[in-house]
Amino acid sequence: MGQPMELHDIDLNLLVVFQELLQQRRVSAVATALGTSQPAISNALARLRKVLGDELFLRTSKGMVPTPFAEALAEPIANALGAIHHTLNQMSVFDPASSTRAFTVAMTDIGEISFLPVLMRKLALIAPGVTISTVRNQSDTLRADMEHGQVDLAIGFLPDLKGGFFQRRLFRQRYVCLFRADHPLAGAGMTSKTFSDAEHVSIVAEGTGHGMVDTVIQRAGIRRNVRLRVPHFVAVGHILQTTDLIAVVPHAYAMSTLAPFGLISAPCPIKIPDITITVLWHARNHRDPGNQWLRQTMFETFAP
Incomplete structure (x- = not known):
């Protein structure tokens, strides 16, 4: 980039455009968000490219993709703009007792x-x-x-x-096995074999990390007999209440369902890492x- 850059070399508004492009990835969307025209945004990007000596964003079928240099700038610029915004509004306060936010x-x-x-x-x-x-x-x-x-x-x-x-971090959670109180396994105890032989409901909560439960069980060499897969936990208590299915769930969820649905929990015979x-x-x-x-x-x- 040549000689060191001074703050007076760059217009703060260009950094605002840069941050919006990182988020929106389309010139038209940035123009709408900032209340200006697409040519104005294109012009601002051209000026920013010249000042910083990098393409910053490349046009693709999926929108404007940031270059490695732009990605490296993303967090520092976001923090800097956040700090400026905070300083300009430092007298603002939040009163929970009167707020309608x-x-x-x-x-x-x-x-x-x-x-x-x-x-x-x-x-x-x-x-x-x-x-x-x-x-x-x-x-x-x-x-x-x-x-x-x-x-x-x-x-x-x-x-x-x-x-x-x-x-x-709020707290850590362990996983437990959950099933109805009069389940055949209730008095027999949970072993690797009974766990493997039982019929399971598997909860696939996409994007949350809970999918690692299946991975850990597979790596332990245990093949689960999964009869039902659901995308969330909300119906699991109702399902377990009236079937012989069992589920592997976080401890907090188990504690909230024991009394309402007549369920009991047991330690998992497979060591599943705690979650944070x-x-x-x-x-x-x-x-x-x-x-x-x-x-x-x-x-x-x-x-x-």
Whole structure:
């Protein structure tokens, strides 16, 4: 790039265009988001390419793809713009008692069962005007939704979300076997053989990391007799209640279903690694007062 660059060499608006192109990947979408024309965005990109000495984005059938240099700039620029935004708005505060803000939180159906009853009782006391909407935390769309500000927080087992995100651990979870209280295995105990011989319901929660359960069991040389596969946990309690199927589930989910569905749990005869449940947020929301309040509320309520 030649001589060192000075701040007066670059227009801050060009960095805003750069960040939007990283997120939107299409000139037309960036123009809409910034309230300007496509030629204006193209002109800004041309100026930015000249200043930085790199193509930055390459046109493909799937939109504008960032070059390695642009990818290397992505996180530092996002952090810098976030810091500037925070500084310009540092007098803004978030008052939960009077706020009517609507937050969107990504979580699985297990998360809804585990977190929402307690969280909503607490919000009724400390933030009666705040509303919560939940969406599924599938990593293929979640990254873009959080980058664009459509999702404020994500909670769960999400090992695929790394670059550009902050995270904090809430707690660890072990997996257990779950089945009805009068199941034939209830008195016999769970061994590798009885586990293998039993009929299973397998939960394929895409994008959450829970798919590693099947991988671990296969690597242990155990062949499960899977009679049913479902994409979520919400119906598992109902299914186990009236069948001889068994399921491998996180401990928190098992504890929430034992009494309502007449189920019991047992340790898995296969060693399955514990999972870490985390709260994740995008760098763009790191200094947002409302986001800070919500995630701190989650930590205080659910972390050990």
